[in-house]
Amino acid sequence: MFERFGKLGFTRHTRVQAFVEHLERGEITASRCRHCGRRSLPPRADCPACGHGAFELVPVDPHGSVLCATMIHALPAGFEDGGPFGLALVDLREGGRLLAPLGGSFGGKLPAAGEPVRLVVRRSGDGDAMRVFFTAERSGPGDGDRRQQEIGT
């Protein structure tokens, strides 16, 4: 199940596999410890703060900013076909960090540190070949205002 996550899966079984189910419905989720409330992104089943194993997955605001980005030219196994591709580390507004491929809105250019971005959930393929992931896209002015207001109030 979890191996559907990303462009190429390496992990089949995990207690946070519902992350993929949420992603299929268009939502990126973090884990929240049911005992102490600690939030983790990427999600993890066992709380790093208190050690409890009971958790829930909660939706996260997909807006954030670039910590740093790179363009991969020497391509690893499974990525040989598409040519060089960009990757960014994205610090989410509500905390946590994800690695994401740079989407088409960057036009093959690398974003600078601090540039605002939005993670957009993507699906490709069908049936057993179905993959679910997200890309980092440029986040223009006004984009995400609603959420910003929510956080502001």
Next chain:
Amino acid sequence: MKRIGVIGTGHTRFGVREDASIQELAFEAWREALADAGIEAGEIEAAWIAAVPGYQRQRSLAGVILEYLGLPPRPGWLTEAACASGSAAIHTAWQAMQAGTCEITAVVGCQKMTELETAQILALMGRAGDVQWESVFGVTFPGYYALFARRHMERYGTTREQLAAVAVKNHHYGALHPKAMFRKPVTAEKVLASAPVAEPLHVFDCCANADGAACLLLATEDRIRRLGREAVWLDGLGAATAPMSVLRREELDSLPSAAEAARIAYAQAGVGPADVDVAEVHDCFTIAEIIACEDLGFCERGAGGPLVADRRTWIGGDVAVNVDGGLKAKGHPVGATGVSMACEIVSQLRGRCGERQVPGARVGLTHNVGGIGQYCFVNLFRKD
């Protein structure tokens, strides 16, 4: 705590070694170390083999090597901490000697990487990080250091020219080292014009896979006195870890494991960064040497680029860094690297390095990083 010293070193030529198997490479270093120490193989009470098994076809790798060295029935096994396996083995041997289980030990680091097929190399390259959350998007081993480099450049103004200055220095000294893989100087222009690997890192910002072995013989102070030998003392050992995932590290402009290992090692040896005459640091990529100099306190955070560009880490500068060519020019047979670093520092403190000798060197340091910083070992060596 017992004082423990190095009584012998052995080192093969690094590079493409189509003339030898991994156990033959190990023996080459072992034979040289025994001769250097003037002792017999039968006097070694225990041995640790440092290697990363994922690069070899042989399973139970240490068993094959220990047999070839003639160690049975004495104890020995594999110590693995990715590219820091060699220093992890030194640390383990030191702990066993502190515990009193043995007085004279061998650490043998070895790796044979050039037999790997391209498909295997590409597969390994794509699984360097956390496979659950990171490798799924194709981030490579150079890709992680490229992210560190971009962060350093954007935060401190470090330039590609400063990265290239690391390669120029290390190739300059590699050319003076008879056992280095690459023995030709390079120009900054050539580094800058080489093909991109992961921006901003290009081919000449990266070290090369290699074959090779290195061996270190250690003994307790009592035993060294009884043998009537000279030693280079291993007076500070720092070991630390950091989150493997770059998603769970606060910042990317430093390896927190390195800063912590350095703090421990300096405190144990009772010296500071300014006391270090010669250092071997883990320059798997040019940016890694710049960050290492900062983590070790050779300069302020963010000042590593100017430090190397101003030639302050050449012989005659503040501290001589990687004057054996480093991983960059000497080659990086991963299991052997940490042991090789220790061999070079011991040779420097004994004044045996010829054209690349640091005059009057008395305090030397090794900084050996595993993977992308999930492990780091910093060791301090001293000649009385």
